[in-house]
Amino acid sequence: MLTSGTILLAGSLLSPNPGLIFWxxxxxxxxxxxxxxxxxxxxxxxxxxxxxxxxxxxxxxxKAKDEAEAILRKNRELLSKADAESEKIVREGKEYAEKLRTDITEKAHTEAAKMIASAKEEIEQEKRRALDVLRNEVADLAVLGAERIIRESLNADMQKKVVASMIQDMSSKRN
Known part of the structure; x- marks a missing residue:
């Protein structure tokens, strides 16, 4: 019976009922x-x-995307400027170092040339002093030698004549 009731109930739902449709x-x-x-x-x-x-x-x-893109562009520009600035600083540093090296080298060469010139001048002065001392010693030795020779070979009269002759020669040279 249940099966027939189920079919009956199912049949009534499937069949059009105008009252049910209306409600x-x-x-x-x-x-x-x-x-x-x-x-x-x-x-x-x-x-x-x-x-x-x-x-x-x-x-x-x-908006956040646009701001991020703007910040990214700005960061790239700043990075580019920083790169350019760092390259400039490095280039200027190298130029300064090269100039400094050149200046130091030139100063060293100048100082060396001055030292060499000073040493040469000092050597020349020492040479002149040594020659003067040597001349004085040679002159003293020559005078001593001449004095000995004259003492041995000249007598008193001859010595007076030689001295008088020398005095006369000296006075004539002065005039």
Whole structure:
């Protein structure tokens, strides 16, 4: 019996019944009106608010992306400037070091030349002093030698004549 009742019940649901259709339509319209009155506004409001929130998030994300790109461009520019500045500093440092090396080398050469010239001058002065001392000693030795020779070979009269002759020669040279 259950099987026949189930079939009977299933058959009545599948067969068109105008009263059931009418009440189903009325119930649907009433539920639709109630939903429209009560739930439709909040649902649409929630959907619109959700849409605004999503759009706001998208706008913020785009703004953040634009800001990030601007910061990235700025960082790249700063990095490029820093690279150029560092290259300039390195180049100037190398130029300064080369100039300093050249100046030091030139000063060293100049100082060496001065020292060599000073040493040569000092050597020349020492040579002149040594020659003067040597001349004086040779002159003294010559005078001593001549004096001995003269003493031995000249007598008193001859010495007087030689001295007188020398005095006369000296006085004639002065005039």
């Amino acid at each position: 189903t339509a009325i119930t649907f319209v009433i539920v639709l009106l109630i939903l429209k009155k009560i739930a439709w506004g909040p649902i649409i409001g929630a959907l619109e608010e959700r849409e605004k929130g999503i759009q706001s998030s998208i706008d913020r994300a785009e």
